[in-house]
Amino acid sequence: MRILGLDVGTKTIGVAVSDELGWTAQGVETIRRSEEDPQQDWDKLASLVTNLEIDKVVVGLPKNMNGTIGPSGEACQQFAEEVKQRFDLPIVLWDERLTTVAAERMLVAADMSRKKRKKVIDKMAAVMILQGYLDSLS
Numbered sequence: 001m002r003i004l005g006l007d008v009g010t011k012t013i014g015v016a017v018s019d020e021l022g023w024t025a026q027g028v029e030t031i032r033r034s035e036e037d038p039q040q041d042w043d044k045l046a047s048l049v050t051n052l053e054i055d056k057v058v059v060g061l062p063k064n065m066n067g068t069i070g071p072s073g074e075a076c077q078q079f080a081e082e083v084k085q086r087f088d089l090p091i092v093l094w095d096e097r098l099t100t101v102a103a104e105r106m107l108v109a110a111d112m113s114r115k116k117r118k119k120v121i122d123k124m125a126a127v128m129i130l131q132g133y134l135d136s137l138s
Contacts, residue, residue, distance in 0.1 A: 001055045005130025014122030016130045025130035027123040060096030060129040094133045
């Protein structure tokens with residue numbers, strides 16, 4: 001069973017995938033979202049779901065520090081619902097509080113330049129979201 005992890009933002013979607021045993025998450029890519037043609041985003045996701053033989057999708061749910069859900073959380077919930085409708089796959093919403101911050105710290109600790117970090121931060125956040133979910137299963 002392969003699981004797709006998504007860190008959904010307004011400009012990008014970080015993508016990670018689990019190994020077939022569901023033990024580890026690996027970064028796949030960062031999708032640059034198209035404002036002019038949102039269907040491009042869905043076509044790219046459809047391609048990944050098919051090619052990676054995805055059985056479940058974990059979508060990061062940004063919550064406020066007090067646990068409430070704000071506008072970006074609501075947008076992620078709507079995105080997750082659309083993923084469910086389009087691909088007929090089980091969806092898990094996973095609390096992603098501080099994953100981007102943690103990903104940024106990890107990349108800084110690895111001495112990665114700011115320019116390179118910007119290109120991979122969303123993919124790394126998706127890895128952290130998915131790995132958190134996978135770890136909760138064991």
